[in-house]
Amino acid sequence: MSQHIREFVRRQYGLDLEKIVIEQPPRVDFGEYALPLAFDLAKKLRKAPRKIAEEISAGIGQIEGFAKLKVAGAGYINARVDRAALAAAILKDEKPSAEIPPGKILVEHSSINPNKAAHIGHLRNAILGDTFVRLLQFAGRQVDVQNYIDNTGVQVADVVVGFLYIEKKSRAEIEQLAKTPSFDYYCWDLYAKVSQWYDLTPDNKKARLQTLHELEQGGNETAAVAELISIAILHRHLETMDRLDIEYDFLPRESEILHLHFWDAAFEKLKAAGVLYFEDSGKNKGCWVMRRAGTAGVARAPSPANGEPSGKDDRMNPVPMAYGADIRPEPSYEQISEDDQKVIVRSNGTVGYVGKDIAFHMWKFGLLGKDFGYRRFYLYPNGHQCWISAEQGEPEHPHFGDVERTYNVIDARQSEAQNAVIEALRGLGHGEYADKLTHFSYEMVALTPRCAAELGYELSEDDKARAYIEVSGRRGFGVKADDLLDALISAAKKEVDFRHPELAASDRQNISQQIAIGALRYFMLKYTKPSVIAFDFKEALSFEGETGPYAQYGVVRATNIFRKGGLDPETFCTDVASNVSAADLSPFLTGEQSIGVSPTTNDQQPTTGVTDLWELWLSASKTAFVIDQCIATTEPAYLAKHVFQLAQQFNTFYHRYPILSEENESRKQFLLATAAVVRRELIRALGVMGIEVPPVM
RNA sequence: GGGCGCGUAGCUCAAGCGGAUAGAGCAUCGGAUUUCUAAUCCGAGGGUUGCAGGUUCGAGUCCUGCCGCGCCUACCA
Numbered sequence: 217m218s219q220h221i222r223e224f225v226r227r228q229y230g231l232d233l234e235k236i237v238i239e240q241p242p243r244v245d246f247g248e249y250a251l252p253l254a255f256d257l258a259k260k261l262r263k264a265p266r267k268i269a270e271e272i273s274a275g276i277g278q279i280e281g282f283a284k285l286k287v288a289g290a291g292y293i294n295a296r297v298d299r300a301a302l303a304a305a306i307l308k309d310e311k312p313s314a315e316i317p318p319g320k321i322l323v324e325h326s327s328i329n330p331n332k333a334a335h336i337g338h339l340r341n342a343i344l345g346d347t348f349v350r351l352l353q354f355a356g357r358q359v360d361v362q363n364y365i366d367n368t369g370v371q372v373a374d375v376v377v378g379f380l381y382i383e384k385k386s387r388a389e390i391e392q393l394a395k396t397p398s399f400d401y402y403c404w405d406l407y408a409k410v411s412q413w414y415d416l417t418p419d420n421k422k423a424r425l426q427t428l429h430e431l432e433q434g435g436n437e438t439a440a441v442a443e444l445i446s447i448a449i450l451h452r453h454l455e456t457m458d459r460l461d462i463e464y465d466f467l468p469r470e471s472e473i474l475h476l477h478f479w480d481a482a483f484e485k486l487k488a489a490g491v492l493y494f495e496d497s498g499k500n501k502g503c504w505v506m507r508r509a510g511t512a513g514v515a516r517a518p519s520p521a522n523g524e525p526s527g528k529d530d531r532m533n534p535v536p537m538a539y540g541a542d543i544r545p546e547p548s549y550e551q552i553s554e555d556d557q558k559v560i561v562r563s564n565g566t567v568g569y570v571g572k573d574i575a576f577h578m579w580k581f582g583l584l585g586k587d588f589g590y591r592r593f594y595l596y597p598n599g600h601q602c603w604i605s606a607e608q609g610e611p612e613h614p615h616f617g618d619v620e621r622t623y624n625v626i627d628a629r630q631s632e633a634q635n636a637v638i639e640a641l642r643g644l645g646h647g648e649y650a651d652k653l654t655h656f657s658y659e660m661v662a663l664t665p666r667c668a669a670e671l672g673y674e675l676s677e678d679d680k681a682r683a684y685i686e687v688s689g690r691r692g693f694g695v696k697a698d699d700l701l702d703a704l705i706s707a708a709k710k711e712v713d714f715r716h717p718e719l720a721a722s723d724r725q726n727i728s729q730q731i732a733i734g735a736l737r738y739f740m741l742k743y744t745k746p747s748v749i750a751f752d753f754k755e756a757l758s759f760e761g762e763t764g765p766y767a768q769y770g771v772v773r774a775t776n777i778f779r780k781g782g783l784d785p786e787t788f789c790t791d792v793a794s795n796v797s798a799a800d801l802s803p804f805l806t807g808e809q810s811i812g813v814s815p816t817t818n819d820q821q822p823t824t825g826v827t828d829l830w831e832l833w834l835s836a837s838k839t840a841f842v843i844d845q846c847i848a849t850t851e852p853a854y855l856a857k858h859v860f861q862l863a864q865q866f867n868t869f870y871h872r873y874p875i876l877s878e879e880n881e882s883r884k885q886f887l888l889a890t891a892a893v894v895r896r897e898l899i900r901a902l903g904v905m906g907i908e909v910p911p912v913m
Numbered sequence: 914g915g916g917c918g919c920g921u922a923g924c925u926c927a928a929g930c931g932g933a934u935a936g937a938g939c940a941u942c943g944g945a946u947u948u949c950u951a952a953u954c955c956g957a958g959g960g961u962u963g964c965a966g967g968u969u970c971g972a973g974u975c976c977u978g979c980c981g982c983g984c985c986u987a988c989c990a
Contacts, residue, residue, distance in 0.1 A: 235930075242933055252932055255970070265970075289933055290970075327988075369990050503988060510916060555915080555986085562988040569990045629984060631917065659918080660984080683982080711952070731952085742938095743926070746918060748983070754939095755925070759952050761938045762926085769952050777949040845929070852915095857927070860937085871954045891949090913952065 217279060217295070224276045244831050247286065247294035251323065254291040278717075282818075299830055300802035304711075306837045306893055307641040307801075319620025322580055323349045324455065326363040326464070327369040327626065329689075330446035332407045333400035334456050334697040336751055337627070337661045337687055344658055345625035346462040347852045350904045354843050359614055364576070366471040367446040370567065371427040376442045378406040381423050382413055385796075387441055394448035400456075401696065403449060408692030439806055441470075454594050454602065456697050460733055461906050464602050466616045466656070468579075472605040473572050482575035482583055483561070483857065491561060491643035493576055494562070498554050502563030506643075509635030511556040552562065554681055555756075558636055570633050573638045581617040581641075581649040590616070600789050604635040621652040627707030628657045650793070656850050658745035662686050662754045663695070671695070684750035696749065704732035707757050708765075716912060729909040734907040738764030741856040741905055762860050764907055766857040767898060770863035771909040773870055774895035777888070781876050789892040804886045807831045828872070832865045832890060836897040843904060859901045866894045 220235035224233050241250040243260055254269035261268060266287065272283035272365050273293050283296040293455065325345020329337045345361075352359045366372070373500040379385045382476060383406070385393070393399060414420050430438035450467070459465070473479060483504075492504045514854040560571040578584040589609025594602040603613060626634060632653035639649040668675055673693055679685050687694035687911035709728035739756050759765040778785040805826060835858075845851075875891065878884040 237930065237932090239929080239932070245931090250933085292933070367968070371990070450949090477960065490986090505988095508986085559988050564988075566988085568988075627984095628918070630990085632985060633990085657917095662983095686984085708952095715952085747926070748919085750925080752925090756946075758939080761952095763952085765952055766938095773950070773953085780949055788972095849929085853927090854929090857937090864937085867953060868955090871950060874949070876949050898917080 217282065220279050221253065221272070224272065225257070226482070228271070228275060228838040231260060234825030237665045238717060241288075241292070241294055245827055246292075246832065247296040248834065249295040249297075250268070251285075251293040251295065251550065252291075254293060257859055258291070262466060265818055266463060276828075284344060290398075298754070298797035298798075299833075302837065303833050304793075304796065304798040304800045304804055304871075305564070306596075306833060307789070307889060308895070309789075309793070311840060314356070317620075317830070318334040320358045320360060320618070321352055321361045322362060322622040323352070323625065323656075324362045325625035326364070326462075328363075328453050329369065330365055330367055330449040330453065331371045331375040332404040332449065332689055334453050336697065337694070338453075339460075339697050339700070339736070340658065340661050340740045341627065342457050342462050342623055343460065343737050344656070344745070344852060346460075346845075347655065347855075347905055348623060348625065348743060348850070349789050350593075350906060351843055351846050351852065352857070355847055360614070360619065361463065363464045363467050365446070365450060365467050367450075368431045368441065368470045368474060370424065370428055372446050373424055373431055374410045375403050375407050375445055376431070376438060377423050377427050378403075378410040378413075379441065379445070380407075380427070380438070382409065387437065390441060391444055394444055395894075399485050401451040404447070404566055404689075404692060404696065407652055407689060407772065415529065428567075432474060434471065440707045451594070454887060457598060459698075459701055459907075460705050460737065463596055463600055463616075465591075467593060467602065467604040468576065468588060468616075469605045470572055473575055475607050476586060476588065478568050478575040478579060478584060479572060480590055481586055482571070482578050483567070485578070485583075486560075486640065487748060489644045491640050495557065495708055500554060500557055500563075503559045504561035505552075505557040505559050506636065506640065507525045507552050508556045508558045509632060509639040509683050528763060546619045557848040571634050573633065573637050577637050577641060577649075578644075578765070580619055580622050581646070581652075583620075583641075583644070583646060583649070589615065590614070608660075613895065616626075617634070621654070623656045625656040625658070628659050631655060631657055631907055641831070644896075646760065650709065654850060656745075659748040660686060661749045661751050663693075664750045667695075667752050668693070670753065684748060684760075701732060701736065701755070703731055703753070704735055704757060708732045708735070708759070710913075711759070719912075727912065730908050730910045731768065731913065734765070734768050734909075735759055735901070737907050738767070738856060738859075741852050744853045745851060759787050764902075765860050765913070766906065767863040767902060767910050769913050770866045770870075771895055771898050771902070772911075772913045774866065774891045774898075775909075775911070777875055777891055781888070783888070785892050785895055787886060788897060792889050792892070794811075796885075796889070800882075801886065805833065828865075828869070829890060832862075832894060835862045835865055836894045842901075855901060855905060858896065862894065862898055862901070869894075877880070 219239065221236050221519055225233055233256075237252055239250045239252060241247055251682050252273065256266040257263075257268050258265040269287040269291040273287050276285060278284075279295075280296055281301065283298060286294050286296075288294050319845055325348075326338065326342045328334050334342075346513055349359050349361055379390050384427065393402065396402070414424065427438055430436050431442050433439065454464070481912045483492070486506075487504075492506050495501055495503050495505050547701070558570065559568060560574075561567050579586065587589075588605040589604040590603045590613035591609050592601060593604035596602065603616070624634060634653075636659075638653050638655075640652065641647075663671075663683060664684055665675060665680050675685070685693075685905045705728050707725065708731040711730070712719075712728050716727075719727075735758070736756070740749075742762060775785060778788060837857065842854055848852050869890065873887055875884060876889060877886045902909060
């Protein structure tokens with residue numbers, strides 16, 4: 217279509233259009249596509265847009281798959297597709313064969329500190345990440361799912377301090393405790409206690425430093441305790457996420473990045489490239505620092521061996537720095553002010569989190585010349601094997617790393633750290649990989665003051681006036697993931713028990729779980745990423761309106777039609793698809809109202825009878841398109857929106873057109889086909905969101 | 914101070930690259946069912962898109978300046 221237009225404009229006006237903008241008209245009776253290009257041309261040609269639009273629509277002739285172009289408004293050109301032909305293709309489930317780019321994609325998500333129970337913030341991360349994985353897989357991409365485990369950082373150290381210094385527990389006692397099912401909850405409370413304990417005496421903070429140091433060293437009693445704690449918590453996290461159908465392929469750990477000397481290798485390369493330099497004065501004296509990302513210029517090697525000219529690439533990835541292309545890339549190091557320095561290696565010689573992340577990303581792209589050892593860690597009930605990094609791995613293992621691209625699902629607060637990794641890659645002369653590291657950034661989940669009060673937290677007057685309050689593991693302030701899931705399941709169960717007392721207890725339990733997961737996953741996906749979610753039980757526990765259960769219910773209704781009609785929806789769909797031609801569908805989608813399906817309803821509101829049905833088919837056809845949009849924009853919320861709109865249109869259709877009582881057989885077949893197609897697309901789209909549909913609701 | 918993000922209906926959020934009458938859900942009010950149908954549907958009210966300029970055929974969207982809010986800006990992760 218846009219090809220036709222482009223050629224026509226070139227022929228007719230001698231102009232080359234870079235992009236043909238295609239929009240959706242406000243109402244589908246205008247057509248399926250709208251072209252506002254006449255407005256652009258009006259400026260260049262100094263002619264009225266309406267006149268240009270008429271010239272184009274008259275001159276362009278027939279385009280395959282489209283009816284004649286029409287001019288509307290001040291100069292819109294509207295295009296109608298051949299409805300019946302498109303509907304036949306939808307029914308047959310035909311997809312345009314898209315070329316799948318080669319290479320493996322890595323999605324890193326969750327990355328919960330293994331020192332306490334997972335909370336709602338982690339749920340948003342994991343659900344966004346897992347959904348993005350499913351989006352990529354739907355598009356045919358090969359995806360590795362990794363969950364980075366920071367098992368040597370302060371957060372784990374703090375809980376170790378809690379056990380060893382406050383509770384004075386032995387390793388054997390901790391080992392026993394770690395076997396209890398609520399060990400993650402125990403650590404949640406302990407972690408909050410430790411934070412208070414640090415404030416009691418200055419000596420207490422020394423315990424933290426000492427512990428942290430021992431963790432990084434490894435091979436001692438403290439490290440062994442930390443290992444058993446972090447492994448036990450990690451198991452709990454995997455179990456919690458598995459409740460939501462979220463699985464991982466590989467768990468790279470920070471301890472291996474240290475002990476397998478990933479950092480040492482990275483450090484040498486970073487020094488050699490001039491990304492890092494030694495500060496010998498000022499507040500960062502004795503540290504290895506790099507230029508803070510986004511502070512004028514690029515952390516670049518003095519003379520990049522194979523650095524590329526940064527003209528065209530910046531256009532494709534303009535996010536980090538608006539002025540990047542115009543700035544001299546070479547400020548001498550002495551000119552970097554203290555404020556613009558990012559400490560990578562502390563003066564005591566230990567490396568910070570960003571440094572380890574740089575090394576990790578060099579490994580991801582195969583730039584490090586080192587690899588992890590791999591050990592089997594967790595076998596999911598479905599047989600899927602999850603691997604973990606190890607100093608000495610098993611001889612046989614799958615290959616991770618060497619990926620084409622990586623998406624890091626990490627909340628917006630860490631964008632500076634992520635940018636540091638990106639700039640370090642660029643500074644190493646690997647701009648091509650820097651451009652393929654996407655920080656999949658999203659905002660945090662906070663609590664509404666009301667929610668916090670419900671949970672029994674004491675709030676200051678300031679906090680009460682806020683729109684939301686940030687969760688804080690350090691203060692033990694937040695909603696635990698398992699608690700929320702349990703609350704959702706029991707709320708759903710109450711309803712299921714009431715509606716379906718005839719079902720077996722295990723069935724009711726399963727259905728309740730599916731509904732709870734549907735509600736939770738939809739809730740986390742319906743907000744766009746830059747929106748802070750102000751969590752509130754009332755909204756999260758809702759099963760009505762724009763929720764997952766609303767969409768699930770739509771599918772259940774569609775299924776009910778087929779069940780009561782004695783038909784199987786899947787086989788019906790394929791049977792009809794192979795027997796029906798576009799001509800059969802045409803009267804119901806393009807005809808006048810008199811020959812189309814008339815709604816047999818007593819609604820006060822008149823309905824068009826053809827338009828609403830066509831809109832439903834058109835919406836159903838958009839799933840694959842929407843999924844591509846979600847991937848291109850890294851925004852899964854569009855799919856949630858699409859699912860809701862489709863379910864909403866279906867519910868209206870369901871109410872408006874009784875199907876099983878329809879006496880005209882060909883109408884009935886058409887209505888059944890409509891229900892079957894929408895059902896198929898809803899199940900498909902929900903599946904990509906990780907939401908299953910219960911058999912009954 | 915600097916960086917990033919946000920400000921749209923009473924509340925929570927949408928609104929492809931600047932497009933046609935700014936849309937949903939919740940809440941409120943009024944209706945619909947002896948059914949494939951209520952975890953639903955139909956309808957009503959509710960808007961100076963934070964403020965002031967600018968760019969243009971056209972601005973919630975782009976630019977400038979204000980106002981308000983959040984996050985980041987640690988030799989934490």
